[in-house]
Amino acid sequence: SAEPGGPYRVVLLGASGVGKTAFANIFAGAADSMDSDDCELCGEVCEKEIEVDGEPATLTLLDTWDAETDNKCAQEPCMQTGDAYLLLYSVTDRASFLRASELRISLRCVRPAQHTPIILVGNKCDLVRRREVSVSEGRACAAVFDCKFIETSAAMQHNVWEAFHGMVRQLRLRRESK
Numbered sequence: 808s809a810e811p812g813g814p815y816r817v818v819l820l821g822a823s824g825v826g827k828t829a830f831a832n833i834f835a836g837a838a839d840s841m842d843s844d845d846c847e848l849c850g851e852v853c854e855k856e857i858e859v860d861g862e863p864a865t866l867t868l869l870d871t872w873d874a875e876t877d878n879k880c881a882q883e884p885c886m887q888t889g890d891a892y893l894l895l896y897s898v899t900d901r902a903s904f905l906r907a908s909e910l911r912i913s914l915r916c917v918r919p920a921q922h923t924p925i926i927l928v929g930n931k932c933d934l935v936r937r938r939e940v941s942v943s944e945g946r947a948c949a950a951v952f953d954c955k956f957i958e959t960s961a962a963m964q965h966n967v968w969e970a971f972h973g974m975v976r977q978l979r980l981r982r983e984s985k
């Protein structure tokens with residue numbers, strides 16, 4: 808559905824407290840971002856143009872996921888609305904890692920089409936002594952789930968833009984392979 812260069816709708820998914828808001832804030836941080844409140848869903852939307860590998864791409868980031876609700880009807884619109892997904896967990900919270908696996912399975916059901924780009928994101932890698940999920944576990948999980956993997960620290964602004972850039976590269980590859 809997405810045109811060349813976007814806008815691509817990127818959805819943040821993950822358990823409560825893993826850093827979705829922190830990610831959205833970093834994304835929205837620059838002055839040329841535009842907040843809009845015309846989202847018919849529950850949360851926040853930010854659209855901006857970024858440059859990846861010398862080419863512009865417009866991303867619409869949706870931080871609309873309500874991690875607290877078990878209401879499947881409330882969740883499905885968030886799941887269906889994306890061109891791509893950032894699936895976050897916290898490396899300090901094993902339960903959030905398990906939740907990410909569940910969400911990956913749900914995504915496969917809601918979005919059975921192959922090649923919907925998904926990146927599994929292990930956030931809070933700065934909290935070394937509180938780590939509960941190893942890098943190799945994260946990587947292995949991503950391999951099983953056939954998605955990319957990156958560890959980030961929103962607190963240190965480490966690898967967050969790399970995650971967004973990786974997303975754009977995958978979206979472009981998918982477009983070219985159509």
Ligand code: GDP
Pocket residue numbers: 821822823824825826827828829830930931932933934959960961962963
């Ligand atoms: P959300 O519920 O997924 O939106 O999570 P938030 O973005 O609200 O983050 C939850 C808490 O974790 C907040 O206190 C953040 O400041 C903190 N946090 C988010 N990302 C990081 C990170 O990479 N490192 C550390 N140390 N704290 C983080």
